[in-house]
Amino acid sequence: xxxxxxxxxxxxxxxxxxxxxxxxxxxxxxxxxxxxxxxxxxxxxxxxxxxxxxxxxxxxxxxxxxxxxxxxxxxxxxxxxxxxxxxxxxxxxxxxxxxxxxxxxxxxxxxxxxxxxxxxxxxxxxxxxxxxxxxxxxxxxxxxxxxxxxxxxxxxxxxxxxxxxxxxxxxxxxxxxxxxxxxxxxxxxxxxxxxxxxxxxxxxxxxxxxxxxxxxxxxxxxxxxxxxxxxxxxxxxxxxxxxxxxxxxxxxxxxxxxxxxxxxxxxxxxxxxxxxxxxxxxxxxxxxxxxxxxxxxxxxxxxxxxxxxxxxxxxxxxxxxxxxxxxxxxxxxxxxxxxxxxxxxxxxxxxxxxxxxxxxxxxxxxxxxxxxxxxxxxxxxxxxxxxxxxxxxxxxxxxxxxxxxxxxxxxxxxxxxxxxxxxxxxxxxxxxxxxxxxxxxxxxxxxxxx
Amino acid sequence: xxxxxxxxxxxxxxxxxxxxxxxxxxxxxxxxxxxxxxxxxxxxxxxxxxxxxxxxxxxxxxxxxxxxxxxxxxxxxxxxxxxxxxxxxxxxxxxxxxxxxxxxxxxxxxxxxxxxxxxxxxxxxxxxxxxxxxxxxxxxxxxxxxxxxxxxxxxxxxxxxxxxxxxxxxxxxxxxxxxxxxxxxxxxxxxxxxxxxxxxxxxxxxxxxxxxxxxxxxxxxxxxxxxxxxxxxxxxxxxxxxxxxxxxxxxxxxxxxxxxxxxxxxxxxxxxxxxxxxxxxxxxxxxxxxxxxxxxxxxxxxxxxxxxxxxxxxxxxxxxxxxxxxxxxxxxxxxxxxxxxxxxxxxxxxxxxxxxxxxxxxxxxxxxxxxxxxxxxxxxxxxxxxxxxxxxxxxxxxxxxxxxxxxxxxxxxxxxxxxxxxxxxxxxxxxxxxxxxxxxxxxxxxxxxx
Numbered sequence: 001x002x003x004x005x006x007x008x009x010x011x012x013x014x015x016x017x018x019x020x021x022x023x024x025x026x027x028x029x030x031x032x033x034x035x036x037x038x039x040x041x042x043x044x045x046x047x048x049x050x051x052x053x054x055x056x057x058x059x060x061x062x063x064x065x066x067x068x069x070x071x072x073x074x075x076x077x078x079x080x081x082x083x084x085x086x087x088x089x090x091x092x093x094x095x096x097x098x099x100x101x102x103x104x105x106x107x108x109x110x111x112x113x114x115x116x117x118x119x120x121x122x123x124x125x126x127x128x129x130x131x132x133x134x135x136x137x138x139x140x141x142x143x144x145x146x147x148x149x150x151x152x153x154x155x156x157x158x159x160x161x162x163x164x165x166x167x168x169x170x171x172x173x174x175x176x177x178x179x180x181x182x183x184x185x186x187x188x189x190x191x192x193x194x195x196x197x198x199x200x201x202x203x204x205x206x207x208x209x210x211x212x213x214x215x216x217x218x219x220x221x222x223x224x225x226x227x228x229x230x231x232x233x234x235x236x237x238x239x240x241x242x243x244x245x246x247x248x249x250x251x252x253x254x255x256x257x258x259x260x261x262x263x264x265x266x267x268x269x270x271x272x273x274x275x276x277x278x279x280x281x282x283x284x285x286x287x288x289x290x291x292x293x294x295x296x297x298x299x300x301x302x303x304x305x306x307x308x309x310x311x312x313x314x315x316x317x318x319x320x321x322x323x324x325x326x327x328x329x330x331x332x333x334x335x336x337x338x339x340x341x342x343x344x345x346x347x348x349x350x351x352x353x354x355x356x357x358x359x360x361x362x363x364x365x366x367x368x369x370x371x372x373x374x375x376x377x378x379x380x381x382x383x384x385x386x387x388x389x390x391x392x393x394x395x396x397x398x399x400x401x402x403x404x405x406x407x408x409x410x411x412x413x414x415x416x417x418x419x420x421x422x423x424x425x426x427x428x429x430x431x432x433x434x435x436x437x438x439x440x441x442x443x444x445x446x447x448x449x450x
Numbered sequence: 451x452x453x454x455x456x457x458x459x460x461x462x463x464x465x466x467x468x469x470x471x472x473x474x475x476x477x478x479x480x481x482x483x484x485x486x487x488x489x490x491x492x493x494x495x496x497x498x499x500x501x502x503x504x505x506x507x508x509x510x511x512x513x514x515x516x517x518x519x520x521x522x523x524x525x526x527x528x529x530x531x532x533x534x535x536x537x538x539x540x541x542x543x544x545x546x547x548x549x550x551x552x553x554x555x556x557x558x559x560x561x562x563x564x565x566x567x568x569x570x571x572x573x574x575x576x577x578x579x580x581x582x583x584x585x586x587x588x589x590x591x592x593x594x595x596x597x598x599x600x601x602x603x604x605x606x607x608x609x610x611x612x613x614x615x616x617x618x619x620x621x622x623x624x625x626x627x628x629x630x631x632x633x634x635x636x637x638x639x640x641x642x643x644x645x646x647x648x649x650x651x652x653x654x655x656x657x658x659x660x661x662x663x664x665x666x667x668x669x670x671x672x673x674x675x676x677x678x679x680x681x682x683x684x685x686x687x688x689x690x691x692x693x694x695x696x697x698x699x700x701x702x703x704x705x706x707x708x709x710x711x712x713x714x715x716x717x718x719x720x721x722x723x724x725x726x727x728x729x730x731x732x733x734x735x736x737x738x739x740x741x742x743x744x745x746x747x748x749x750x751x752x753x754x755x756x757x758x759x760x761x762x763x764x765x766x767x768x769x770x771x772x773x774x775x776x777x778x779x780x781x782x783x784x785x786x787x788x789x790x791x792x793x794x795x796x797x798x799x800x801x802x803x804x805x806x807x808x809x810x811x812x813x814x815x816x817x818x819x820x821x822x823x824x825x826x827x828x829x830x831x832x833x834x835x836x837x838x839x840x841x842x843x844x845x846x847x848x849x850x851x852x853x854x855x856x857x858x859x860x861x862x863x864x865x866x867x868x869x870x871x872x873x874x875x876x877x878x879x880x881x882x883x884x885x886x887x888x889x890x891x892x893x894x895x896x897x898x899x900x
Contacts, residue, residue: 098688098789099818143632154630156639157607172875178785179817180604180855182593182643183863183870184897185879189606189639193632210690238548240660281730335628339548367629405630413633420633425622429635431885436878447634 002037005054005082012047014039023063023083026070027130029328029379030412032078036063039083045163045171045202051084052200053169061444062167064196066107066138069130071331072410074142074195074446084200086137093203095120100208101160101177106137106201122208125152128406129317137201143193145406147245147316150366152209154406156192163203164191167437177205190432195408196443198436212278216244217286218309219277221293221300222270226250226349226361229271230342232296233365236275237338239292241285243366245276247316250345252360253323253373257315260322273298273365274312319362326358329373330381332389334396335405338368347395348372355388369405390416409447418449452487455504455532462497464489473513473533476520477580479778479829480862482528486513489533495613495621495652501534502650503619511894512617514646516557516588519580521781522860524592524645524896534650536587543653545570550658551610551627556587556651572658575602578856579767587651593643595856597695597766600816602659604856606642613653614641617887627655640882645858646893648886662728666694667736668759669727671743671750672720676700676799676811679721680792682746683815686725687788689742691735693816695726697766700795702810703773703823707765710772723748723815724762769812776808779823780831782839784846785855788818797845798822805838819855840866859897868899 006013020035037060042048055062063077065085077083089105092113096102097120104113110131113124126139127146134144140162144155161175175181175188191198223229229248236246249257249272258265266272273293277285286302293300303309323329336344341363348370352359363370372392374385393403393416402420409417418426430448434440456463470485487510492498505512513527515535527533539555542563546552547570554563560581563574576589577596584594590612594605611625625631625638641648673679679698686696699707699722708715716722723743727735736752743750753759773779786794791813798820802809813820822842824835843853843866852870859867868876880898884890 096787096789098684099787100687101787143636145630145632149630153607156636157603166874166878170874172872172878174875176785176852177787177850178819178852178855179788180595180599180785180814180819181852182595182854182856182858183852184859184867184876185647185882186593186606186639186643187875187879187882189636189642192639193636197635213690234548237550240663279730280734284730335626335630337546337549337551337627338629339546364630369628369630400627402626402628402631402633404632405628406632408632409634417634422622424616424620425624425637426634428616428622428886429637432635432637432882435881435885 001058005051008050009040009047012041012043014041023065023068023077026068026073026075028071028073028412030073030076031379032076034079036077036079036081036083039085041085041088043088045165048084048165048200048202049169049171051082052165052167055082055441056168056439059439059441061441063443064200066135067109067133069134069138070142070410071407072412074408074410074443076411086202087135089202092116095122097122099177101205102208103203103205104136105203107135110134110136110139117208118211121211123211124206125158125209126155129320136204136206140192140201140204141195142408145369147247147364149364150246151242151244156189158207159188159192159204160207161205162188162191162201164199165202166199167439167442175205193408195410195447197433197447198442214278214280214282216306216309217277217282218303218312219275219286219289219293219300220312221273221298222267223273223298224269226271226345227342228297229273230345230365232293232298233273234338234341235292235296236289239288241289243275243289244278245274246366247274248363248365249316249319250361252358253319253362256326256360257319257322260325261315261318274316276309323360323373327375328378330376330385330389332372332374332392333404333407334372334392334401335369336396336399336401340399340401341365341368343399344370344396344401348392351388351391351395355384357385357388411446414447414449417447451508455501458500459490459497462491462493464491473515473518473527476518476523476525478521478523478781478862480523480526481829482526484529486527486529486531486533489535491535491538493538495615498534498615498650498652499619499621501532502615502617505532505891506618506889509889509891511891513893514650516585517559517583519584519588520592520860521857522862524858524860524893526861536652537585539652542566545572547572549627551655552658553653553655554586555653557585560584560586560589567658568661571661573661574608574656575659576605576608579770586654586656590642590651590654591645592858595819597697597814599814600696601692601694606639608657609638609642609654610657611655612638612641612651614649615652616649617889617892625655643858645860645897647883647897648892664728664730664732666756666759667727667732668753668762669725669736669739669743669750670762671723671748672717673723673748674719676721676795677792678747679723680795680815682743682748683723684788684791685742685746686739689738691739693725693739694728695724696816697724698813698815699766699769700811702808703769703812706776706810707769707772710775711765711768724766726759773810773823777825778828780826780835780839782822782824782842783854783857784822784842784851785819786846786849786851790849790851791815791818793849794820794846794851798842801838801841805834807835807838861896864897864899867897
């Protein structure tokens with residue numbers, strides 16, 4: 001049956017061993033049991049439709065993939081599956097600086113889109129740490145978060161409309177170009193974060209913002225404990241301040257990334273909170289933040305120059321690669337209400353001690369999303385580490401949190417999904433999936449528990 | 451079978467003729483063919499569950515209703531149906547000023563919630579013109595818009611989590627207390643704006659904002675034509691200003707509301723743009739707006755006092771009742787990309803002239819949502835008026851717009867829904883409805899085309 005697809009797609013159907021091997025895994029390190037049938041490098045909507053018509057005719061499972069930067073295994077493919085890559089669909093079809101929207105193909109890299117937009121004084125707000133390497137389509141399919149969400153929202157809030165190819169190859173247009181629109185069920189919002197289960201995003205109308213005028217002010221504050229840093233971040237929020245960025249690195253993270261970057265070692269045991277303020281009251285907000293941070297025991301300084309401020313965020317953005325110097329990091333992604341942030345750090349320390357696993361943790365403190373990194377010897381995660389992860393999830397749920405803030409379920413968290421959703425909702429979600437994809441050929445075996 | 455329900459609910463099942471008559475219609479003036487079986491005044495989640503278990507056992511259609519302030523007929527009920535009112539479920543279960551959320555029952559009136567929140571320096575942003583009389587549950591079920599959406603978002607962005615009773619009486623919890631969360635499909639977002647088709651909202655965790663500090667500045671600007679006013683509003687946006695409120699009243703609206711309020715008549719033929727700025731740069735933004743409005747031919751003045759500013763919005767908020775002095779207003783709700791606002795006004799004038807129907811129009815100019823009011827003799831809308839409405843929708847769709855910005859589909863717009871969605875999406879939406887409600891007892895005959 002593969003020759004039939006090849007007849008339509010020519011060399012856009014790639015069966016080279018290296019390619020097939022590369023799509024077994026994503027940035028999580030998880031790898032499927034073996035290589036898939038092939039990888040379609042779709043260049044047009046018609047390519048996507050042809051692939052899905054072929055797949056639905058033959059009952060072949062389809063794994064949609066962008067840049068493969070996911071951290072939950074959702075875009076990984078195994079034996080018998082076909083990978084549908086939209087990475088070559090990178091065109092920007094429209095930029096409208098009156099309606100503040102852009103129409104793009106899914107494969108464009110987030111940072112590339114933002115480089116283009118910057119020339120127009122515009123900006124696509126979703127800002128995952130992967131923005132230099134992840135696609136806008138992937139950002140949408142995972143409802144990507146990032147550093148700016150407390151102030152500027154998650155990806156869902158930046159998506160106005162989507163063109164979607166359904167499992168049978170039909171093309172539908174969801175949503176509106178207008179800010180408001182309530183015609184029927186909000187399938188645009190439902191597609192955001194659906195991890196390839198419902199359809200293939202082949203076009204997106206995204207909401208833009210005008211570049212925020214004025215200077216950015218960046219603060220680094222050091223605390224003797226991670227809980228003190230967490231409590232200071234909560235106090236910032238309670239004072240009515242909404243920094244654009246508020247990132248927390250625990251002592252291990254901070255020491256590791258400094259070593260990785262070859263910078264002077266920070267004082268032993270210090271955790272760091274990095275804040276950035278923007279907008280018309282950026283300076284005043286930064287001055288107020290300094291006072292609050294110091295009142296909470298922090299040694300806090302405002303970056304003297306824009307360069308120095310950028311430099312502080314270079315540290316944060318280098319976090320993931322630097323952790324790989326410690327071993328293999330299983331990156332978790334729990335999210336709690338902001339008020340419970342310090343308690344979640346305590347729970348992580350307890351789990352780390354109980355299981356004897358180092359768990360350096362960083363957090364988007366502004367929105368309560370933590371990334372505990374369980375350090376393992378290699379990509380084969382021992383069951384004991386999953387037990388530690390389970391303990392983290394239990395603690396998180398008990399604090400009113402959720403087991404994934406921004407990475408999604410994929411394969412790595414599916415065994416816990418039903419526990420959070422409840423069986424009734426879990427079954428309802430499966431029925432909705434079947435309403436889109438009655439043959440269940442779209443990313444089967446992902447997200448839902450088996 | 452009704453006695454069976456009465457045995458469970460006692461006098462919370464209301465079959466008085468006056469009550470049954472009242473739920474045949476909503477604020478749109480549409481009335482169903484006759485009175486329903488009864489009205490359940492649910493006081494608890496258990497009441498809602500009991501009603502749905504009874505309804506699913508007997509196959510009785512259920513129409514969920516809040517305050518009945520809808521403008522599309524979605525909450526109207528007819529023969530053979532049972533009305534499930536959540537208007538008595540008005541408790542505020544939690545206000546959390548660290549996590550910036552409140553947990554409420556669905557029947558609380560929007561303004562009542564905001565009065566309570568104001569004591570805490572907090573605020574629930576959705577601000578439909580009906581806020582003094584509409585419920586939070588109704589706001590969510592219709593994804594209510596209002597005056598503040600361009601700056602502060604639609605209702606969907608203010609809903610974190612929902613408790614929902616499904617058609618069979620089972621209770622599920624959707625969403626998260628945290629800002630981020632991507633565990634499974636985003637059913638919370640799907641419920642928002644679902645007009646009673648999918649389940650009954652019995653609890654909501656809503657996102658709050660801190661009250662915006664500082665003064666509000668309000669501007670009234672008068673223009674010789676409605677298109678000049680529309681173009682000035684677009685120029686405001688293009689200059690990078692985002693007023694909290696930017697409302698446009700055409701000449702007929704302006705004259706009518708002034709007469710209704712017994713105020714001096716404004717200059718003949720003048721349209722009015724009312725802007726309000728807020729936040730740390732409110733004054734500077736207002737000064738810049740004044741310059742832009744005058745450059746675009748407006749006679750613009752900044753309100754000298756807060757009272758004078760409030761007074762300008764009193765005029766706007768009195769708009770709907772004042773139009774009733776002209777006849778029976780069929781309130782339409784089209785929404786276009788902001789850049790097409792002036793063109794939509796031209797199209798409305800053309801339709802008005804062609805059909806000989808007065809169509810005074812107001813608009814949320816900041817977000818491109820227009821309310822053309824087709825003035826009819828009485829609530830029985832003649833087919834010719836629907837033809838005029840059809841012409842408006844055609845014009846709106848041609849401009850890249852949508853046939854409902856914030857009122858929804860209900861019964862009044864369902865004949866046009868498939869045209870906007872396309873047949874494939876329309877069928878998909880029906881299948882999703884059936885995934886929630888296999889017997890189709892929840893608000894059958896609404897939203898989807900027959």
